[in-house]
Amino acid sequence: MTSILVVGGAGYIGSHMVKLLLGRHFDVTVLDNLSSGHRDAVVGGCFVQADLEDKIALDNLFAENQFAAVMHFASCIEVGESVERPGKYYQNNVANTLSLLNTMVVHKVKHFIFSSTAAIFGQPEYTPIDENHPKKPINPYGKSKLMVEQMLEDFDHAHGLKSVCLRYFNAAGADPEGQLGERHNPETHLIPLVLQAASRRRKQIYIYGSDYETEDGTCVRDYIHISDLCDAHLLALAYLRENQQSNQFNLGNGNGFSVREVIDKTSQVTQKNFEVVDSERRQGDPAVLVADAKKASEVLGWQAKFNQLEKIIEHAWQWELNHNWPN
Numbered sequence: 443m444t445s446i447l448v449v450g451g452a453g454y455i456g457s458h459m460v461k462l463l464l465g466r467h468f469d470v471t472v473l474d475n476l477s478s479g480h481r482d483a484v485v486g487g488c489f490v491q492a493d494l495e496d497k498i499a500l501d502n503l504f505a506e507n508q509f510a511a512v513m514h515f516a517s518c519i520e521v522g523e524s525v526e527r528p529g530k531y532y533q534n535n536v537a538n539t540l541s542l543l544n545t546m547v548v549h550k551v552k553h554f555i556f557s558s559t560a561a562i563f564g565q566p567e568y569t570p571i572d573e574n575h576p577k578k579p580i581n582p583y584g585k586s587k588l589m590v591e592q593m594l595e596d597f598d599h600a601h602g603l604k605s606v607c608l609r610y611f612n613a614a615g616a617d618p619e620g621q622l623g624e625r626h627n628p629e630t631h632l633i634p635l636v637l638q639a640a641s642r643r644r645k646q647i648y649i650y651g652s653d654y655e656t657e658d659g660t661c662v663r664d665y666i667h668i669s670d671l672c673d674a675h676l677l678a679l680a681y682l683r684e685n686q687q688s689n690q691f692n693l694g695n696g697n698g699f700s701v702r703e704v705i706d707k708t709s710q711v712t713q714k715n716f717e718v719v720d721s722e723r724r725q726g727d728p729a730v731l732v733a734d735a736k737k738a739s740e741v742l743g744w745q746a747k748f749n750q751l752e753k754i755i756e757h758a759w760q761w762e763l764n765h766n767w768p769n
């Protein structure tokens with residue numbers, strides 16, 4: 443059995459990935475410090491609770507296992523917090539990833555799949571955003587992810603460590619079987635927040651800016667279903683093993699939906715009314731962020747199965763209804 447280390451496997455995307463890998467009969471080990479993940483979200487495999495900062499634990503883990511590849515989901519993801527606490531982001535997202543890469547080199551593990559982000563591009567100069575778009579991140583979060591992409595280039599040259607960087611646009615939705623879903627605390631993402639308003643866990647939903655240069659004045663984003671994201675990781679793994687070559691891909695549906703469209707579609711799917719409040723713009727939000735994922739489709743053979751907003755919301759709603767976790 444091929445053995446995969448999933449770092450951050452107790453988090454939102456990582457836990458869905460673990461489930462998919464187990465379903466495909468991979469031997470899975472999860473490393474997570476549970477700073478934001480949940481132990482009960484890891485549905486199988488071997489679970490190790492340790493911090494990436496703990497070099498001894500990391501070294502022992504690699505000494506005891508023969509990992510064919512590492513998938514790295516563990517990072518801090520809040521843009522606003524990254525502006526206020528850049529040290530936390532550079533420590534966790536950059537320094538700790540560097541430790542992980544150094545350990546991989548020592549133990550001769552050659553394949554790495556990295557959760558990157560659309561935030562590495564900064565303010566879009568054109569849309570949809572392809573892989574050639576200039577990379578000028580405007581906050582420490584985006585910078586920290588770009589720094590890792592740059593480190594990976596150097597680790598490939600120096601050590602033959604081959605990586606695939608997957609730049610997610612807006613990861614959304616939940617396990618279609620209803621077993622897993624999004625559980626951030628605090629929650630900052632639009633779809634779970636709107637669903638919390640629909641389920642009365644939240645009093646209202648705020649629209650951060652309705653004077654953008656878009657059709658209805660609200661920001662447009664490219665929401666990609668979590669299952670489609672996980673599929674892309676499996677394809678990236680196959681790509682690394684077949685081609686022994688590093689690469690980078692933007693991942694989105696190529697379909698943009700405005701904040702207002704998300705809210706309207708949520709009312710429709712849930713059959714609930716809730717209060718919607720027009721509010722100030724949130725700092726650093728580009729008007730439109732849409733991916734050009736042609737390269738992922740041509741090179742990896744990736745196709746989104748759930749590219750309709752309705753399905754994404756339906757699956758996330760199913761999770762919200764069944765798992766009304768206290769905040």
Ligand code: UDP
Nearest residue numbers: 630631632635648649650661663701724727
């Ligand atoms: N947004 C909003 N109200 C909220 C949360 C988000 O209007 O309560 C907007 C946000 O300004 C952005 C879009 O929804 O335009 C998606 O935001 P999210 O935080 O989900 O993802 P991001 O695009 O920042 O990665």
